[in-house]
Amino acid sequence: MVDANMPILVVDDYSTTIRIVHSLLRQLGFNNLDEASNGAEALKKLQAKPHGLVISDWNMEPMTGYELLLKMRADANMRRTPFIMITAESKTENVVAAKQAGANNYIVKPFNAPTLKQKLASIFGEF
Numbered sequence: 001m002v003d004a005n006m007p008i009l010v011v012d013d014y015s016t017t018i019r020i021v022h023s024l025l026r027q028l029g030f031n032n033l034d035e036a037s038n039g040a041e042a043l044k045k046l047q048a049k050p051h052g053l054v055i056s057d058w059n060m061e062p063m064t065g066y067e068l069l070l071k072m073r074a075d076a077n078m079r080r081t082p083f084i085m086i087t088a089e090s091k092t093e094n095v096v097a098a099k100q101a102g103a104n105n106y107i108v109k110p111f112n113a114p115t116l117k118q119k120l121a122s123i124f125g126e127f
Contacts, residue, residue, distance in 0.1 A: 002120065002124035002125065002127040003052060004029045004030055004031065004127075005031065005032050006030075006032060006051070006052025006053065007032045007033075007034055007049065007050070007051045007052055008025060008030055008032065008033050008034065008051060008052060008053045008054075008055065009034045009035070009036060009042055009045060009046065009051045009053070009054045009055070009056075010022060010025075010033065010034070010035050010036075010055050010056075011035070011036045011037075011038070011039065011041075011042040011054065011055070011056035011057060011060070011065060011068065012035075012037070012056070012057040012060070012086070013037050013038055013057065013059075013060040013061070014057075015037075017057065017086075017109070018035045021055055021086075021116075022035070024111075024112070024113045024116050025116070027113045028113060028116065028117055028120070028127075029127075034051065037060070038060040038061060038062060038063055039056070039060055039062075039063030039064055039065060039067050039068030039071075040062055040063040042054065042056065042063075042068055043063070043068060043071055043072075046072065046078055046081070047077075047078075050077070050078075050081070051081060052081070052082070053081070053082045053083075053084070053120075053123075054068075054072070054081055054082070054083045054084070055083075055084045055086060056068055056069070056083065056084070056085060056086065057085075057086050057087060058085055058086070058087035058089070058094065058098070059087065059088075059089075065085055065086075065087075066085070066097065066098065066101060069083055069085065069098065069101050069102060069103055070101055070102075072102075073101060073102040082104045082123045082124070083102065083103050083104055084103065084104060084105045084106070084107060084119055084120075084123075085098040085103045085105070085106045085107070086106075086107045086108075086109060086111075087106075087107075087108060087109065088108070088109045089108070090108045094106075104122075104123045105119045105122055105123060107119055
C-alpha cells in the first residue's frame with residue numbers, strides 16, 4: 001500500500017517539468033511534494049529529510065540524476081529509497097545503466113498520469 005502523504009522529491013533543471021510532474025502526482029493523489037533543480041541540491045534535501053520516492057531527470061548540471069542515483073545507492077540511509085529516472089532519451093544503454101545503478105524504474109518524456117501510475121504501481125503495488 002502506497003502512502004499518499006509520503007514526501008516525494010522531483011528533481012529536474014527545468015521548472016516546467018517539475019510543475020508537470022507535480023501536477024501528475026497530484027492527479028494520482030500525492031500531495032507532499034518537494035523539488036530540487038539538480039542532483040547536488042537533491043542530495044542535500046535527501047540528507048536533511050528522508051523521502052519516500054525520488055523522481056529525477058538524467059541530464060542536469062552540476063550533478064546528473066545518474067550521479068545522484070549512484071550516491072544514493074552508496075549511502076546506507078538512502079540505499080532503499082525508490083528512484084524513478086526520467087529522460088528525453090530512450091537509448092537502451094541508458095535504461096540498462098540506470099537499472100544496473102539501482103533505479104527502480106525509467107520513464108521516457110513526455111509521459112502522462114497513467115504511465116506514471118503504472119511505474120509507481122510496479123514499485124509500490126496497485127493503489
